[in-house]
Amino acid sequence: MAYSDKVLEHYEHPRNVGSFEKSDAQVGTGMVGAPACGDVMKLQIRVGRDGLIEDARFKTYGCGSAIASSSLVTEWVKGKTLDEALTIRNTQIAEELALPPVKIHCSILAEDAVKAAVADYKHKHGMMREAAEEAEG
Amino acid sequence: MNRGMDSGSHPAPKTGFFPLSPEMEFGKDYFALFGLAPRFRIDEAALERAFRALQAEVHPDRYAHRPQTEQRLSMQWATRVNEAYRTLRAPLARARYLLGLRGIDIDHPAAAAVSADFLAEQMEWREALAEARGESDLAALDALRERLDGEARTLTGELARALDEAEDWNAAADAARRLMFIEKLEHDVGEAAAVLES
Numbered sequence: 001m002a003y004s005d006k007v008l009e010h011y012e013h014p015r016n017v018g019s020f021e022k023s024d025a026q027v028g029t030g031m032v033g034a035p036a037c038g039d040v041m042k043l044q045i046r047v048g049r050d051g052l053i054e055d056a057r058f059k060t061y062g063c064g065s066a067i068a069s070s071s072l073v074t075e076w077v078k079g080k081t082l083d084e085a086l087t088i089r090n091t092q093i094a095e096e097l098a099l100p101p102v103k104i105h106c107s108i109l110a111e112d113a114v115k116a117a118v119a120d121y122k123h124k125h126g127m128m129r130e131a132a133e134e135a136e137g
Numbered sequence: 138m139n140r141g142m143d144s145g146s147h148p149a150p151k152t153g154f155f156p157l158s159p160e161m162e163f164g165k166d167y168f169a170l171f172g173l174a175p176r177f178r179i180d181e182a183a184l185e186r187a188f189r190a191l192q193a194e195v196h197p198d199r200y201a202h203r204p205q206t207e208q209r210l211s212m213q214w215a216t217r218v219n220e221a222y223r224t225l226r227a228p229l230a231r232a233r234y235l236l237g238l239r240g241i242d243i244d245h246p247a248a249a250a251v252s253a254d255f256l257a258e259q260m261e262w263r264e265a266l267a268e269a270r271g272e273s274d275l276a277a278l279d280a281l282r283e284r285l286d287g288e289a290r291t292l293t294g295e296l297a298r299a300l301d302e303a304e305d306w307n308a309a310a311d312a313a314r315r316l317m318f319i320e321k322l323e324h325d326v327g328e329a330a331a332v333l334e335s
Binding site for chain 2: 032033035036037059116
């Protein structure tokens with residue numbers, strides 16, 4: 001499989017590899033995977049007080065395209081609101097990285113990871129609001 | 138049971154395959170082809186026997202001196218019989234096929250995701266594999282392989298219960314997708330071990 005220069009670049013110098021503390025209230029964690037190829041992707045966002053995603057981390061076990069796709073989206077989500085992050089489409093990722101058709105599923109995985117991370121953050125905060133209201137009430 | 142599937146209505150041909158109406162027989166599902174009930178738990182010995190018998194019957198060598206139409210049919214049948222056997226012999230492929238008969242495609246891109254907890258565990262195992270590989274630790278790879286074997290057995294049991302007893306296709310599809318992860322990981326662990334052993 002011939003990788004594009006952009007995939008190789010992200011593969012050799014992945015951005016934002018690592019983890020945030022999962023239980024941190026500011027952090028949203030998305031876990032996704034592809035059964036067919038065994039790829040597993042964890043993507044985390046850290047949201048600032050202003051509601052903007054201030055930082056992101058990822059950890060991906062999978063092929064070069066999966067690693068490049070997740071590396072790329074961690075760069076893209078920074079500075080965005082949660083809703084803006086949700087507008088990232090796999091087609092944009094595939095286009096940016098010049099992914100061949102057989103690797104499109106890697107970009108879908110990255111899009112799903114962002115969605116899952118945002119959902120986790122929102123879920124956490126929904127729950128926390130309820131808990132706070134309960135404590136006050 | 139299983140009235141929806143038009144299988145088993147034609148008796149399995151014993152000899153003289155190709156002058157018989159092949160189009161009709163070709164539509165049989167893989168279980169019916171080998172005279173087995175469409176269940177996850179199968180009699181492996183019966184599958185083996187039925188496969189050998191059918192394979193001998195349709196073998197292209199038998200038709201080498203027959204008209205071209207029959208030669209071609211024998212080729213198509215031999216391919217189909219092999220594919221059917223491979224599918225039914227492997228638990229995951231068998232589960233995938235059974236679910237396919239129920240109209241469920243476990244490989245569909247929009248299929249429900251497996252749980253985050255399962256994926257987190259996958260990630261831990263992937264980390265353990267990377268570590269063992271990095272440190273050329275064969276013992277760690279063996280330990281990992283053992284855990285994966287245990288996990289695969291558990292999932293195979295889950296599949297049997299979901300498919301044969303509960304008839305819960307969604308639960309079965311979920312277990313099958315988890316088994317896909319486990320088998321891929323087992324394959325990668327095996328590859329890493331082979332590199333270390335060589």
